[in-house]
Amino acid sequence: MRIKLTVSYDGSEFCGWQRQKNGVSVQETLENALYSLTGEKIKATASGRTDAGVHAAGQVVHFDTQSKIPPSKFYKALNVLLPDSVKVLKSEEAPQSFNAVKSAKKKTYRYSLYNSEVPLPLKERYAYRIFGNFDVEKMKAAASVIEGTHDFKCFSATGGSVKTTTRTVYNITVQENGEDIEVTVTGNGFLYNMVRIIAGTLIAAGQGDITETDIKKAFETNARNLLGKTLPAKGLCLLNVEYT
Amino acid sequence: MRIKLTVSYDGSEFCGWQRQKNGVSVQETLENALYSLTGEKIKATASGRTDAGVHAAGQVVHFDTQSKIPPSKFYKALNVLLPDSVKVLKSEEAPQSFNAVKSAKKKTYRYSLYNSEVPLPLKERYAYRIFGNFDVEKMKAAASVIEGTHDFKCFSATGGSVKTTTRTVYNITVQENGEDIEVTVTGNGFLYNMVRIIAGTLIAAGQGDITETDIKKAFETNARNLLGKTLPAKGLCLLNVEYT
Numbered sequence: 001m002r003i004k005l006t007v008s009y010d011g012s013e014f015c016g017w018q019r020q021k022n023g024v025s026v027q028e029t030l031e032n033a034l035y036s037l038t039g040e041k042i043k044a045t046a047s048g049r050t051d052a053g054v055h056a057a058g059q060v061v062h063f064d065t066q067s068k069i070p071p072s073k074f075y076k077a078l079n080v081l082l083p084d085s086v087k088v089l090k091s092e093e094a095p096q097s098f099n100a101v102k103s104a105k106k107k108t109y110r111y112s113l114y115n116s117e118v119p120l121p122l123k124e125r126y127a128y129r130i131f132g133n134f135d136v137e138k139m140k141a142a143a144s145v146i147e148g149t150h151d152f153k154c155f156s157a158t159g160g161s162v163k164t165t166t167r168t169v170y171n172i173t174v175q176e177n178g179e180d181i182e183v184t185v186t187g188n189g190f191l192y193n194m195v196r197i198i199a200g201t202l203i204a205a206g207q208g209d210i211t212e213t214d215i216k217k218a219f220e221t222n223a224r225n226l227l228g229k230t231l232p233a234k235g236l237c238l239l240n241v242e243y244t
Numbered sequence: 245m246r247i248k249l250t251v252s253y254d255g256s257e258f259c260g261w262q263r264q265k266n267g268v269s270v271q272e273t274l275e276n277a278l279y280s281l282t283g284e285k286i287k288a289t290a291s292g293r294t295d296a297g298v299h300a301a302g303q304v305v306h307f308d309t310q311s312k313i314p315p316s317k318f319y320k321a322l323n324v325l326l327p328d329s330v331k332v333l334k335s336e337e338a339p340q341s342f343n344a345v346k347s348a349k350k351k352t353y354r355y356s357l358y359n360s361e362v363p364l365p366l367k368e369r370y371a372y373r374i375f376g377n378f379d380v381e382k383m384k385a386a387a388s389v390i391e392g393t394h395d396f397k398c399f400s401a402t403g404g405s406v407k408t409t410t411r412t413v414y415n416i417t418v419q420e421n422g423e424d425i426e427v428t429v430t431g432n433g434f435l436y437n438m439v440r441i442i443a444g445t446l447i448a449a450g451q452g453d454i455t456e457t458d459i460k461k462a463f464e465t466n467a468r469n470l471l472g473k474t475l476p477a478k479g480l481c482l483l484n485v486e487y488t
Binding site (some may be wrong): 079086118120121189234 | 252253254299301319323328331336341362363364365366368369372377432481
């Protein structure tokens with residue numbers, strides 16, 4: 001039987017989703033709990049790898065099991081075995097054709113920033129500090145240039161191995177709330193570091209260092225150096241994955 | 245010269261504000277940084293002790309120093325020496341008559357809750373999980389009975405040594421935002437565990453387990469057992485202290 005899980009984790013202490021020789025991964029942590037529960041060596045497949053330090057509010061995972069535990073009860077049993085940093089929010093039976101990676105239609109990430117001269121101990125864990133004057137209207141204008149279907153090669157780090165670098169970004173919202181700025185990006189898929197480069201580019205746009213023309217030119221010429229820096233992992237969170 | 249600091253800390257790893265034999269306190273951490281900076285054995289006095297695990301967004305501290313560092317620059321030098329979990333937001337010269345404890349006129353605390361069947365890894369550090377149906381209107385009605393000047397003995401843990409247990413709570417707000425519920429309490433002073441018992445009482449009121457009549461009766465009879473439980477430290481944050 002195939003089971004679909006919705007999983008949340010605090011990525012701070014993990015080397016990312018995927019198993020690594022050095023460091024504890026979310027995958028290993030979840031597979032260990034599945035083994036304790038079922039006695040089966042289960043491979044858990046997530047919608048996408050998240051890097052070291054990246055958080056998830058709604059990662060989606062599938063796996064196959066012979067277990068007789070009712071699918072809708074799996075989350076409760078797993079949560080007893082999982083550490084505080086990883087919890088399963090929901091478990092359900094999925095058709096054998098369901099694949100957490102391949103069936104995914106849309107993903108939404110949020111990048112959290114805060115504007116402060118001093119690093120704030122109560123924000124540092126889940127957000128990246130910026131400091132200065134940021135024009136949110138300029139950030140929104142830059143975001144609207146990024147939205148749409150483009151070759152996003154310039155918005156990716158080298159090292160990814162993908163067939164095509166064309167992606168569709170359906171929507172980018174920039175929300176300011178006091179010192180907090182949240183950038184939320186929904187797309188049909190993301191290249192390596194893509195959301196972190198989008199966030200870095202919007203910040204540079206908000207400071208007037210990158211214009212809409214620069215972004216258009218980057219798309220035309222694949223010039224990574226016309227865009228903003230890759231922001232750190234800790235501000236990034238996979239909010240949800242949609243399958244229909 | 246007397247200096248006033250505004251300090252924020254993540255209380256998770258501290259044994260509280262006050263120096264203890266076992267465990268690292270915020271006071272010790274700050275005094276060590278002051279010693280490294282000035283070479284003086286400085287005693288730092290906070291507006292009030294916060295317990296182990298309680299956070300602060302705007303704790304106020306005073307100390308005396310012979311240092312020639314301009315008061316308005318102290319925070320920068322201290323932040324270089326302080327760990328990520330404690331940062332000084334502001335430093336300023338204060339009159340010799342200023343005392344972080346005795347001059348305080350109002351304090352505001354926030355207690356953060358979230359309503360979820362499953363513990364959420366991204367919320368657990370700074371909020372307390374509740375689960376069920378909570379009627380926020382009932383919580384607000386209960387809050388309005390607690391507001392005002394009362395003998396708050398029933399809203400305190402034993403062990404405090406204070407001259408009088410009469411306090412004035414100027415304002416309690418209950419804000420619901422999706423699964424989050426925030427209780428913000430402003431008063432002229434607080435007894436030991438008072439905000440944590442107020443939050444526990446409002447939660448019980450929201451579930452229909454404690455009525456406004458119960459709270460009135462608790463005030464009349466000093467009966468702690470008519471009120472809600474003392475909620476854990478991690479949901480509590482000292483937001484600010486006002487002096488004028």
